[in-house]
Amino acid sequence: MGALSKRAAGAALIDANIGLFACPICQESMQVYDQGRLTCSANHSFDIAKQGYVNMLTHSAASKYSKDLFESRKTIIDSGLYDPLEEKIAELIGEVKTVLDTGCGEGSHLARILSQKQGIGIGIDIAKEGILAAARHYPKQIWCVGDLAKSPFAMTSFDVILNILSPANYEEFKRLLTSNGCVVKVVPQSGYLQQLRAQLYADSSKETYSNEQTVERFRESFSNVTIERITYTVPLASVLVPALLEMTPMGWHKAQHAEVTVNEITIDVDVLVGRV
Template sequence: MSTLENLSCPIDAAPLSRVERVLKCPHGHTYDLAKTGYINLLPVQNKRSKDPGDSKEMVAARQAFLNQQHYLPIVNAVLSSWPQGALSDKISLLDAGCGEGYYLDKLACQLSSQGIEVTRTGLDISKWAILAASKRDKDVSWVVGSNASLPMPEQSFDAVLCLFGFPVFDEFSRVLKDNGLLLLVESGADHLIELRRILYPAIHDYKPTFTSELSDFDLILEQAESFTFNLDSQAQIQQLLSMTPHIHKASYDGRAAAMLLNAITLTADIKLRWYRKKIKEVNHV
């Protein structure tokens, strides 16, 4: 059972301690565990909307799609590219923007099968994503929170994973241990290109979502992965659409054309970047 240890108060950054089903900070702020065991550490004042992040419907669509294992090759690419020498007998992972927990679950299962003890924390701004994740695996600390202000103390994790999420690099650096690893996974130029050609009258030039040069990190490995997968029903196609921004960005005509499809073969094109946190020099006076 998850202990929900090593968490900080999102209001004053004080350490949280657990008393039965409540987390408390020394200054009197309290946070109740949900029935499924997750904790909500996203204060009202930090929300930009009433229900931030993915909606209940988007989460359900993503869960249905991912559980069909179309993206399992991404899990395998993460494991095969993991920098040599960076895996020890025990490792603490933060999945920052974990969604409904698919990637963290699959990675932990494979790492555990190698005899590695994995302590896992999954954080997402969507309460619906964390609710779904908390039903998937009870051995993870599932947290509703924001990458912009991670409710964890400094140097808490050996690795931070951000797969198709919204990275906040100064926060990732803060919660990583010295020499800790950061993995960023983003879509490549040809990701879902076959579907995008149906949805849009023109395909825009590819632009990376972030630069490869980061001030607090050294890039140690960059890798591209590409594979194809088949969707053989309109329901599967709509599940994929509903879990992506395309459901909102595509034109009416594009969405209508996609609704006429009963099968499609798609390209998954992703980029993996592994970084190591730089050790900051301390100036002695």
């Protein structure tokens, strides 16, 4: 018997974890139908694509994130730039059964964090191009185009929710967490990518950055919060500079004639862990 198609393999993985899903329209439970669709008892239906991901958006959604951006993001993450951060997150979450990565993009962080773990990971993003790339590169996880404002997941489903350098929906996070679950949110600290910031935002208010408001909002949302700062500076090969610029909003506003030259880069972030 030949290998399963990507659609069939994705459908099988979803079916094995079907209890994590709920209809984003009516919140009823779901089932995989004929290896090609997720349906609920009210007959709301969502197609599993030939690449193995499922699109559960209930409305049209424009994304400013392109295929090139996600390819650049994967190149940078694969270079090892975020290895210490990913290792810290893997250490913090320990052995868990279910992990949801919100705003997962092309899925590299989730795949790398779970690479030595047994649990199942689901990545969700509103950007279809990111989920396409994730399904192509990381078939061991479940990938979903969706919007947490119209969540496609059942309540109390996830032991860990990751929110890495991405917008948050704390009320939905709390609905989705298991009783002992936690949210791991990564936010930039003042030195994050400071070498780029110094060149692209020189002599402007954006040359410096504060995450105080984001951290305060997180503290207000969870009763038990710990914060750990991770900061390090590593060499950056010149061939990676264009990819780094492509993946960060800082690079989107770079003037065409402006040259950016950096030979090292700083990662400086706060890792917030919140429990209800």
